[in-house]
C-alpha cells in the first residue's frame with residue numbers, strides 16, 4: 090500500500106542512493122529556507138482551532154504534519170494538487186492498517202483505490218515539474234534529476250513510492266509526538282509558564298510575530314528543545330524497530346545466530362531506570378546533560394535511522410512557539426489513557442479547546 094520501492098523497505102545500493110536523495114532535501118541548509126512556510130502552516134492551523142470548539146488534537150496535528158510534509162517534498166505546491174493529495178492520502182491512511190480484503194466498500198479496498206489515485210495525481214505533478222525546469226532542491230526535484238553511474242534514472246513508480254513513503258514516515262510520527270507534548274505541557278502548568286517565558290522573549294524580539302523566526306532562534310530554545318526530547322523519551326511512539334543479525338552476534342553471554350530477527354525495544358531502553366532515573370516522571374531537566382550513547386534513540390540508529398529528524402524537530406519547535414505565545418488550551422474529558430493508532434497517543438487523540446490569548450503583554 091505504501092509502495093514496494095519506498096526506501097525503508099530496501100537495503101544496499103538502492104537504499105543508499107535513495108536515502109542520499111532524502112537526506113540532501115532535508116539537510117539543514119534546505120530546511121532552514123522552509124521556516125516561513127512552516128510558520129504560516131502552523132499559524133493557520135492554530136487560528137482554525139481557536140474559538141473554544143472541541144477538536145481532536147491528534148487529528149488536527151495530522152493535518153499540520155501532512156502540510157509540513159508536503160512542503161518538505163515539493164517546496165511550494167499549488168493548492169489544488171495539495172487538496173487532491175490530502176483527500177486521497179486520508180483514505181489510504183484510514184485503510185492501510187485494516188483487514189486486507191478486496192471486497193468493495195471496505196476500508197482496505199477504498200485505500201487501494203485511493204492509492205491508485207495518488208499515483209495519477211503525482212504523475213500530473215511530475216509532468217508539471219518537468220515542464221517548469223526551475224532549479225529547485227526539494228525532494229521531488231532531487232528524485233527527478235537523479236542519475237546513477239550508468240546514467241539510469243528512477244522509474245515513475247520508484248519516485249511515487251518514495252514520495253508516499255516520506256509522507257507516511259513524516260505524518261503520524263510528528264503528529265503523535267506533538268499531541269503528547271500538548272498533554273505534558275497541559276499537565277504541568279509551571280513548566281508551560283517557563284516554556285512560554287522562553288518563547289515570549291523570542292516573540293517580543295521579533296516585533297510580536299512581525300518578523301519570521303530565524304534559523305538561529307530555532308537553535309536557541311533550550312527549554313522547549315528539552316521538552317521535545319523528554320516527550321520523545323516518555324512517549325517512545327516508535328517502540329521498536331526490525332533488524333536481522335547479518336553475522337553471529339554475542340550479546341551479554343547469549344548468541345544471536347546469523348539470520349535471526351531482532352527487535353531492539355527503544356521504549357524499554359528509554360524507560361530503564363539505570364539510564365533515566367524515575368523514568369515514569371516527565372522531567373525535561375534530565376536532558377540538561379546528554380544521555381549516554383545508545384540509550385536515547387527516538388529516531389532509531391544506524392543506516393536506517395530517521396532521515397527527517399531535523400525537520401521533525403523544527404516543525405515541533407515552530408508549532409510550540411506560536412502555540413504558547415498566542416494561544417491557550419484546555420484538555421476536555423478523560424485526561425488519562427492511551428490508544429494505539431498504530432502509535433500510542435492520548436485517549437481519543439486528546440480532545441481539547443483552544444483560545445487565542447487576549448492578554449496584552451506589552
Ligand code: HEM
Nearest residue numbers: 097258259262263327330388389390393394395396397401
Ligand atoms: C517526531 C517525528 C519522527 C519520529 C519519532 C521518527 C522516527 C523514525 C524512526 C524510529 C525511524 C526508523 C529507524 C530505524 O528503523 O532504525 C524513522 C525512519 C525514517 N523517517 Fe522518521 N521520524 C519522525 C519524523 C520524520 C519526518 C518528519 C520525516 C520526513 C520528512 C521522516 C522520514 C523518515 C524516513 C525517510 C525514514 C526511513 C529511513 C531509512 O530507512 O533509511 N521521519 N523515523
